[in-house]
Amino acid sequence: MNDSAMLRTTVMQKSVVAITGLVMVLFLIAHLSGNLLVFAGPDAINSYAAGLRDVSALLWTARIVLLASLVLHVYFTVRLRQLSREARPIQYRMQRYEASTFASRTMLISGLVIFSYVAFHLAHFTWGKIYPQYYAATYFLDGRGPVHDVYSMVVRSFQEWWISALYIVAVTFVMIHLVHATQSALQTLGIYHKRYVHSIRKASIALAIVLWVGYVLIPLASLTRILKPLT
Amino acid sequence: MKITLHVWRQPGPQAQGRFETYTLDNISPHMSFLEMLDVLNEQLVTEGKEPVAFEHDCREGICGSCGMVINGRPHGPRRRTTACQLHMRMFNDGDEIWIEPWRARAFPVIKDLIVDRSAFDRIIAAGGYISCHTGGVPDANAIPVPKPAADRAFDAAACIGCGACVAACPNASAMLFVAAKIAHLGSLPQGQPERYRRVRRMVAQMEAEGFGHCSNHYECEAACPKGISVEYIAQLNRDLRRAELIGEEVMP
Known part of the structure; x- marks a missing residue:
């Protein structure tokens, strides 16, 4: 048993899934905190x-x-799922679930939807390929000069109804994914105690909902013209 | 009570299985589920048909033999109850009941509702033991065991190895069974010398048998007739990572 085979067990592969998942949850929190500055003008x-x-340097490290x-x-979850699909070749005629949730049973689907949306989202806001005219806007910042006008890009983009619709759908999939994800990752990492496990599970759902509300506020505010683009 | 049964019939390991429907009249609500199947089998034998093969031994909920999926739940609708301890009063007159074997690649059907669970035996043989020298009988309290450790080991040792956890898991994972053994032996001082070697070997055997992975659905915990907690899966995860990242040596 040498060290190169450290990831051969599903338990170790799951640990990678858990850690990388938590990294992305932290990113979602940081990303939302930044995005909400749109309400500050x-x-x-x-x-x-x-x-x-x-x-x-910091930005690229994070990226x-x-x-x-x-x-x-994505690599390890798809691989693990394939393995588990083979573990039950004949399905039950009747199966009643007692503890699992819609979220827990659809992790692969919600995950793949989010994965595809991320590509579109990057093409839109990071590479400026979807609405290049909104992306090209500049803004004059006092004491600094012209900078990329993120505010107008975001608000104008979200005033296109289909961009907002797609975004809200994608964020809803993120929420469904997160309802199971955070507490599952902590369980995989072995963080469990009778005293706090129920709080962890509730907090995981609360986090999913809070993030959903936060993310959805921006397209809704743009569509309803609470956020107005600069002329 | 009148009951309609849909039972999985499969003549042998390689044979194609299918559901057959039987109707039973005059079932007493005081009968256990297995007694109801006994009545069915008497009826089948009288008709000159092959009786339904199902596994059973103690019929008092402690041996782990009688596993079957009843209406989509391992061991049936009553929580923390094995199929043999389930009584017909849990059902209503006129109910239809679907009975299936555990379904997992690692548990091949031998006949009808009986599956081969020797994969569990091989997992135990891989590491589910403690090594000790035989010899004189040791003093009863020579090794101090802290009360919380004894309680924890005892709760984990309640596992009867029935396989309901595998049957209930959407991934057909055996993690709860293996975790119960890891926690049972790993919580006691006698289990410490082999603690990390044990978790490595048992997990390796579990995966070689073709069980799925754990994705924390917690169906196993809900289906377990002994109420084994997924807390032990968390411990297995910790112990395995310790073994893989630091090594099998037990630090003093």
Whole structure:
């Protein structure tokens, strides 16, 4: 049993899935915190965005860690699922579930939907391929000069109803995924005690809902013109 | 009570299985589920038909032999109850009951409702033991065991190896069974010398048998007639990572 075979068991592979998943949950929290600056006005979010680009070493480290997490997470879950599908060749005629949830049984589907949406989301907001005219906007920041106008890009994009619809659907899949994900990752990592396990499970669901509300607020505010684009 | 049964009939391991429907009149609500099957089998024998093969031994819920999926739940609708301890009063007059064997690649059907669970025996043989020298009878309290450790080991040792956890798991995973053994032996001082070697070997055997992986659905815990907690799966995960990342040596 040498060290190169460390990941040969499903338990170790699951540990990788858990750790990479938690990395992405942390990202979702950080990303939302940044996004919500849109409600603080164009100055706030544009200077935040410009500030992120200033610390490019940090930004790229985060991007590489996230990309690696995403790839490992998807690779191992798809592999594990294939294995488990083979573990029950004949299905039950009748199967009643008592403890598992809709979320827990659809992790692969919700995950793959999110994975595909991430590609679109990056093409839209990071690479500027979906609405290049919104992406190209610049904003004059006091004491700094012209910067990329994230505020207008976000608000104008979300005023396209289909962008918002797609986004809300994708964020809903994220919520369904997270209802099972966070507490499952902690269980896999061995964090369990009778005293707090129920709080962990409830907090996991609460986090999923809070993130959903936070993310959905931005397209809704744009569609209802609570957030207005700069002229 | 009048009961309609849909029973999985499979003449042998390689044969194609299918459901057959039987109707039973005059079933007493005081009968156990297995007694109801006994009545069915008497009826089948009288008609010159092959009786339904099902496994049973103690009929008092402690041997782990009588596993079958009843209406989509391992051991039937009553929580923390084996099929033999399930009584017909849990059902209503006129009910239809679907009876299937455990379904998992690692538990091949031998006949009808009987599956081959020797995969569990091979997992135990791989590491589910403690090594000790035989010799004189040791003093009863020579090794101090802290009360919480004794309680924890005792709760885990309640596992009767029936396989309901595998049957209930959407992934047909055997993690709860293996975890119960890991926690049972690994919580006691006598189990410490082989603690990390044990978890490595038992998990390796579990995977070689073709069980699925754990994705924390917690169906196993709900189906377990002995109420074994998924807490022990968390312990298995910790112990295995310790063994893989640091090694099998037990630090003092």
